[in-house]
Amino acid sequence: MPTNPVNIALNDVLINQAEEFIGIYDDASGRFTRVNKAGAQLLGYPSEEAFLADLDATPRLPALPPTYWEALRTEARRAGRQEVETEVSRQNGELFWGKLQLSFLEIDGRASFLVRLSEQERLHQAERDLAQSERRFEAVFSNATIGIIVCDRQGSIISANRHSQQLFGYADSELLGQKIEVLVPNAIGRQHQKLRESFNAQPSVRAMGQHSGDLQAQRKDGSVFPVEVSLSYFYEEQDLYVVSYILDITFKKNAEQALINERQRVERLNTELEQKVADRTHALLNTLEQLEQRSEELTIALAAEQELGELKSRFVSMASHEFRTPLTAVLTSATLIEKYPGGDQQDKRLKHLQRIRSSVNHLNDILEEFLSVGKIEEGKIETRPARLDMAVLLTDTVTDVQGMLKAGQSIDKQVSCQEHVWLDPSLMRKILVNLLSNAIKYSGENSVVTVRAQCSQGQLTLTVQDQGVGISDEDKEHLFERFFRARNVTNIPGTGLGLYIIAKYLELMRGTISLESKLQEGTTVTITIPYDHHSAD
Known part of the structure; x- marks a missing residue:
């Protein structure tokens, strides 16, 4: 066949621009006479020249046995074209899977072959990935612990996993080809076809039975059991397929029923108990009514005896x-x-x-x-206000408690009262002694107790501050109760009556008391008492 310059130029363009291996193999000389750059690189050669030079020693395609290469050429001469998939070796010995095409042609009267080689590794990898994905899907589908059934648009079962067959009592593959209605009880099955057609018209992922109450399913032997069903769908070549996920909830329903029964039993017991309480309350009210009919003296005596018993118990403790x-x-x-x-x-x-x-x-x-x-609780203490010099009272009281001081302890007193006050001296002294003795008792050695008195605008403010063990927030709210002692001072002598007595004295004197304290940082007690400074003068 004579050569044509146009054909030669066109062939050059096609060969050089191809992204796969393109080569011309001269059958008479048994050598490649041409190869494109992409083809040389595919086989691991830096250039076309390097490939052709290497083929001088090995005139066949690398990694193809001579007999196989000869058979491919023979078949291509006979049929005009031969195509196979085979393993091919690169120059460095690395193997890859390739698609090889041989087309017989004559160039200048010489028998030749147009050789095309494309790498198929991506296709094979995709096929392997697809096969692996199918195996994973099959493992999930087959071994799922819930029933999975796939139906076509007409409701015929085309796939059912092992658990669904066991769930409904069917043998392997026995469900395939049957209508989905065989798994639905008769009473519901008559409406199920309409529900299926409605789903096919507007398929969506949803749970069944949301508005119709409990769902029932039917086994092969006709027995029914409660289920939860979720629906999904997919399309394959424009055909709709519906996937049903079925869960047997017999155990759940039994547990719910047992819970309902237990709740009802408890409600009955509560009703009976309420009736017993009502009866006993009624009896108690009758008894109380009878007690109320007794004389007032007996009631007062009983109350006094109860109070005495409580005080006696606390006192003994x-x-x-x-x-x-x-x-x-x-x-x-x-x-x-x-x-x-x-x-x-x-x-x-x-x-x-x-x-x-x-x-x-x-x-x-x-x-x-x-x-x-x-005396306080019997109302026998009355205030007897008198002209009082706070500086003198403070000095005398501090002197009286000197014998209580521990080693290194001291009392710092500060008085800011320019005028006499009109208050009960006896009660004020008792309040001061009680506050100072507490401050000394609950403070350690080498500590300072500070007492301040300030008179201003008819009000006395008295503050006693220590550096003692302090009081917790939980104990503060109980400090003014009788016999109450903070938990962190139970090993220190005391009756738990001091602050209670002070609070009662202050009530008589129309005064108030407040307390601030932090554990291990100390306590500050502040009392305020109004006085008549005109009478004091």
Whole structure:
């Protein structure tokens, strides 16, 4: 066949622009006479020249056995064209899967082949991915722990997983080809076809039975059981397919029914209990009505006895601790005094006598507090205002409590009262002694207790501040109750009556008390009392 310059130019363009291997193989010489750049690079050569030079030693396509290469050429000469998929080797020995096409032609009267080679690795990878994806889908579908059934538009079952077949009591593949209505009880099945047609008209992902109550499904043997069903769909070549996800909720329904039964039982018990309470309440009201008919004196005596019993209980609880310590000290000191008969042991006798005196004073203070509470609650304490110099009262009171100070403790007093006040001196002294003794008792050694008194515009403000153990927020709200003691001072002697007595005194004097405290930082107590400064002058 004579060569044509136009054909030659056109062939050059087609070969050089191709993105796959294009080569001309001269059958007579057994060599490639031409190859494109993309083809040389596909086989791992830097250029066309490098490929053709290498083919001088190996005139066939790399990695193809000589007999196979010969058979491909023979078949291409016979049929005019031959196409196969085979493994091909690059120059570095790396193998890839390729599609090889041989087209027989004559160039200048010489038998030749147009050789095309394209890499098929992407296609094979896609096929492998597809196969792997299908295997994963099949594993999920087959081994799912809920029933999955796929139907076509006409309601014929085309696929059912293992769990759905077990759920409905069918053998493998027995459901295929049957209508979905075989799984629906007869009463519902007559309407199911209309529901299916409605879904086909407007398919959507949704749960069944949202507006119709509980759903029932039917096994092969005719028995029914409660289910939850969700619907999905997909299209394949314009055909609609519906996917049903079916879950047996028999256990759930049984649990719900058991819960309802238990709730009903509890409600019955509550009703019976309420009736018993009502009956007993009625009986109690009758009893109370009878008690109310007794004389007023009996009622007052009963109330007093109840109050006395409560106070007695609290007193015994407190006294068992507060009385035992000073009484033990008195007994111990008296015993030890007997052991010092000699005149040269007078200092030791005096030491124990002092302990006895201190313990007796402590007991006397406790009894004084009890007596004060009794008088307050019986209304026997009245205020007796008199002309009072706060500076003198503060000095005398601080002197009185000096014996209570611990090692290194001191009292800092500050008075800012330019005028006399008209208040009850006895109650004021008791309030001051109680506040100062608390501050000293609950503070450690080498600490300072600060007491301030300020008179301004007819009002006395008295503040006592310590550096003691402090009071927790939980305990603050109970501090003014009788016999209450904070949890962090139970090992320190005290009756729990001091602040209660102070609050009652202040009520009589129309005063107020407030307290600020933080644990381990100290406590500040502030009292305010109005006074008549004109009368004081």
